[in-house]
Structure formats: structure tokens, C-alpha cells
Amino acid sequence: MAETKLVAETRTAFGKGAARKIRRDHKIPAVLYGHGTDPVHITLPGHETMLALKVANALLEIEIEGSSQLALAKDVQRDPIKPVIDHVDLVIVRRGEKVTVDVAVTTEGEAGPETVVTVESQTLELEVLATRIPESVVVSVEGLTAGTQVLASQVELPEGATLVTDEETLVVNVTAQVTAEELEAELAEAEAEAGIERELSDEEEAEQAESEGDGDAASSDEEKTDEA
Structure with a gap:
């Protein structure tokens, strides 16, 4: 997954009033931490950040005063009514480092006639390189008959990925269509x-x-x- 560059600004004003002012300026308050460093309070560009975080597990390149840090969004707080982000917690990652993330499960192909395909586990927890986080894990249901169950251990993972989810977890269930x-x-x-x-x-x-x-x-x- 390619990195998305976001130019951030350091901030020294805190509290609800300061956060509201930041959001009025179409920016997002955030905090960057990890790898034993002191937390750095920053401000992110609103529109660019919202676009970047539409992708799950987006790898971000945060530029602060000329220096850059790779980071993943650990927690994204969204407004319950408005389509805006209130705050973002960012965790620092390094190239070559492995991280544990939840990756979406998708299916491809057509199961057998008169069957219903149900994705029982919407995500799988994987350990992957921070710079090679897959957007999804694909399960083929081509020709599967009613009664077929695909467990986590049977899912083909991207190269270099390790399954963290319990191997016996039911991922995809194929059942007979109800008349x-x-x-x-x-x-x-x-x-x-x-x-x-x-x-x-x-x-x-x-x-x-x-x-x-x-x-x-x-x-x-x-x-x-x-x-x-």
C-alpha cells in the first residue's frame, strides 16, 4: 500500500475550545506517538486527511517541520452527526517493522446453484509488514456447494502475512437457499x-x-x- 503524505503543524493550544477552533479552520487535531517518543500534538489538513482515512489501515507519511514519520491511524473519532473527523490518534511505524491490523474479507466468484454465501467474519487479524498492508483478503467461493464452510486457516493470505485470528474461526459459510x-x-x-x-x-x-x-x-x- 502506497503512503499518503500529509503535511502537519505542531500545536500548543489544547482543550475543547482550541479543538473547535482547529475544526472551524477545516483542520483536524491529532496526536502522534510510539517507539518510545514523547507524544507530539499536531494539526492535520482536514480534506486530505478525510480522503486518506477512507482507506482502511492507510499508511500515512506525516511531515512535521521538514521531517517525516510513517504512521497508522490507531483511533479515529468521528462526529456522530456531521461527516467530519474530530480527532485522530496516530501510532509511529518503521519500515521493515511488522504490525497487527484487521484486514477486510471479500469474496469472489459464484457459488453453486441455489446457495447463499454469508461472510461470517468481516475482517481477519493479520501480522504484516507496515509497508505492505493488504487492502483486503479474498476468498474464492467459485462452485462451492451448500454445506461448505471456509475457516480462517483455509484462507489464502498475502505473501508475508501471518494469521493472528484463531484458525478455527468461521469466515465464509455456504448454505442452501431457503424457498x-x-x-x-x-x-x-x-x-x-x-x-x-x-x-x-x-x-x-x-x-x-x-x-x-x-x-x-x-x-x-x-x-x-x-x-x-
């Missing part, structure tokens, strides 16, 4: 167990009335037979 009739039966059973009386549709009411009519006619014929 409309089976879904309706399951719903009816669940409603019955919950004591819910479901309102019949017009079609169901007509079918029920017809069935009851057939039953009444059969009973009438039996009574006539008995009388004879």
Missing part, C-alpha cells in the same frame, strides 16, 4: 410459538372458506348416507 414455502412455514411456526395470531390474506381466507365448504359438504353427504 418461499420454507420461509413462510418458519415464520408461521415462530408466530405460533410467540402466540401471535397472524391475519389471513384475502387469498388465504378464500382458500380456508373453500376448504371449510368442502368439509361441510362431505359431512352432509355422510349424514344422508346414514339416514338412508
Whole structure:
């Protein structure tokens, strides 16, 4: 993954008031720490930082007063309402150093007919070189049949990556597609167990009335037979 360069400024004003002023200037307050160094409080350019952090595990080159540090976003605090970032914690990394990150799981290919593919684990925890963090881990589901389960140990990892997630973790589950009739039966059973009386549709009411009519006619014929 290529590094994204962000030119930062050191800051000496702290507190909520100072942070609000920084954000009003379309910048983001942040702190850079790690590798035994003292935390450095900085300000990042708002727009460029938001674009960079749209990519998971983005490797950032933070330039401060002419010197550069590689860093990963450890914690990103976002505004619950507005599409803005309130604060970023950055951890320093070195070239050649390995880091532990959560990498997204994606699937490719088409599973067998009448199957449903479910990604049970959205991410896998991997140990990788800081400069070679993959954007995703790809699991092929091509031709997989119902009942197939792909565990973490069976996922093909990028070169140099080591699995940290438990090997027995279920990553992808392939199940048989549920028919409309089976879904309706399951719903009816669940409603019955919950004591819910479901309102019949017009079609169901007509079918029920017809069935009851057939039953009444059969009973009438039996009574006539008995009388004879």
C-alpha cells in the first residue's frame, strides 16, 4: 500500500475550545506517538486527511517541520452527526517493522446453484509488514456447494502475512437457499410459538372458506348416507 503524505503543524493550544477552533479552520487535531517518543500534538489538513482515512489501515507519511514519520491511524473519532473527523490518534511505524491490523474479507466468484454465501467474519487479524498492508483478503467461493464452510486457516493470505485470528474461526459459510414455502412455514411456526395470531390474506381466507365448504359438504353427504 502506497503512503499518503500529509503535511502537519505542531500545536500548543489544547482543550475543547482550541479543538473547535482547529475544526472551524477545516483542520483536524491529532496526536502522534510510539517507539518510545514523547507524544507530539499536531494539526492535520482536514480534506486530505478525510480522503486518506477512507482507506482502511492507510499508511500515512506525516511531515512535521521538514521531517517525516510513517504512521497508522490507531483511533479515529468521528462526529456522530456531521461527516467530519474530530480527532485522530496516530501510532509511529518503521519500515521493515511488522504490525497487527484487521484486514477486510471479500469474496469472489459464484457459488453453486441455489446457495447463499454469508461472510461470517468481516475482517481477519493479520501480522504484516507496515509497508505492505493488504487492502483486503479474498476468498474464492467459485462452485462451492451448500454445506461448505471456509475457516480462517483455509484462507489464502498475502505473501508475508501471518494469521493472528484463531484458525478455527468461521469466515465464509455456504448454505442452501431457503424457498418461499420454507420461509413462510418458519415464520408461521415462530408466530405460533410467540402466540401471535397472524391475519389471513384475502387469498388465504378464500382458500380456508373453500376448504371449510368442502368439509361441510362431505359431512352432509355422510349424514344422508346414514339416514338412508
